[in-house]
Amino acid sequence: MLADLESLVRCESYSADHAALARSAEAVGALGARLLGTAPESIVIDGVTHLRWVFGTPRVLLVGHHDTVWPTGSLEARPWSVTAGIARGPGVLDMKAGLVQMFHALASLRTLDGVCVLVNGDEEIGSPTSRELIEEAARGSAAAFVLEASGDRDGALKTARKGSSRYEVTVHGRAAHAGLDPEKGVNAAVEAAHQVLAIAGIGAAVAGGAGSTGVPGGTGATGVAGDSAATGGGAGTSTVTPTLLSAGSTPNTVPARARIAVDVRVPTSAAQDHIDTLLRGLTPRTPGARLEIQNIGGRPPMEPGASAELFALAFRIARELGQGPLRGIAVGGVSDGNCTAAVGCPTLDGLGAVGAGDHADDEYVEVASMIPRSRLLAELVTRTLR
Structure with a gap:
């Protein structure tokens, strides 16, 4: 997982740099193809590259983004590193570690039938070219899991968003x-x-x-x-x-x-x-x-009712996995989870990496949390598909 994370962090993907986004999409697509066994559909809208995997008739939607807020060249000043269990680099928390965890979680499942994965390239600027894709996928799904970073350093999930x-x-x-x-x-x-x-x-x-x-x-x-x-x-x-x-x-x-x-x-x-x-x-x-x-x-806001049942399921799973009491929090920031919830799809957000400093110079991921978070997601997808 760390090797995969390094490859994504080293491939910069500033939202405004369409050439960088195309390279990033190629790297993310290759990672997904290796772990999921099939290449994604590449969707380019107004120069922005999005990726989609569909297995059977989708019932569970997993949403992530590969763009970051960091201008191309930021890697030189903030290089990839792993020291004392802490991974750093532009976009490591928001949200390249979440993508790595997602792909590894799905790779552990016996079947992917019923899963749709959508990774967009413009979330950080409001998803102007991908919002329609996300909403269309959400309308046909029983649940959406969003791989944004956790709500705090204890791994809280995001159960409501302004x-x-x-x-x-x-x-x-x-x-x-x-x-x-x-x-x-x-x-x-x-x-x-x-x-x-x-x-x-x-x-x-x-x-x-x-x-x-x-x-x-x-x-x-x-x-x-x-x-x-x-x-x-x-x-x-x-x-x-x-x-x-x-x-x-x-x-x-x-x-x-x-x-x-x-x-x-x-x-x-x-x-x-x-x-x-x-x-x-x-x-x-x-x-x-x-x-x-x-x-x-x-x-639109992601109101608490959109996540209530899914959070209750995640809470039980975390307890069964020995991960301690899982908390849900409401946050002020927005994500594509706002859009999936707004079209009536039950949505649980913040299932990505645990760390802090997203959009800040001290952005980091706690490496030890990556496998437990992947196991939580894998079990969530499995039980939702039953």
Whole structure:
């Protein structure tokens, strides 16, 4: 498994580098072909390479991605290494170790009949070219297992994920010479300042009212954690955050246009709809200014009900395998599991590697966890196929 992991980590796969993604897909495909006994179908959409294996009539979907957030060349500064049971390298946790564990888990099964494996190449940028493939596969499946990294260093599974939406608020003003006749202009930068404060106010308001739209707290008999174990602003908390801001064209011109990017995270579909209404209700404060508000993409929330039965099964299996009490947590980040759950497919996420530092310089995987995690996944697939 370590040799396979090394081969994938050394093959860089930055989401924006389509040539690197093609090389990575070839490496992942070769690994899967060796362990599963058949080559994948290679699907190239808008230059991005995805891989799919289908065995019989699919009933269980396994989802992973081979792209990473690390620009090509990052391997030189963050080389592959294994020291004292810790593996490091770009994408080692998110999520090349998860792919290795998945292939080895499937290779241990007596039959793959009923399994579909989908490995996409654009998850880190929102799966724009693969989302339709993922949703199509999920609609026909009884369960989806997502090989993203575990929820914490103890190997918790991800039983709920916030949904995400990205908005762009464009302020339309009117240009004028900043020195000669600024009064003839409509300053889009000034209006943008008003809107940033208004958007932050929406964020404060919905965070304060999280209780009506949040995830139930408490810990059940199966070990599913509520808000106390959540990450990403709290499992039941919606967040609305103005992020990127730009305005103007030259230093001596009243800005005619400004743009505000807004990041929205929500625990439920109802909260997502509510915030959409609030953002679309923004109104200009500067006379003559006009607002244009666009939702430019995102993923729906993966609510706790989507994972409840699968987590209960995983909890029993982990106990039988002597892996200790398994916990489930809600997290703020999104994955393709949001999409499989949204089309009605029961989904369990975070079945990949155990470690920490995904997207960070200290990204690592605990090597000792790789075989136990593979055994857990293998038994999950086996029992779900029965």
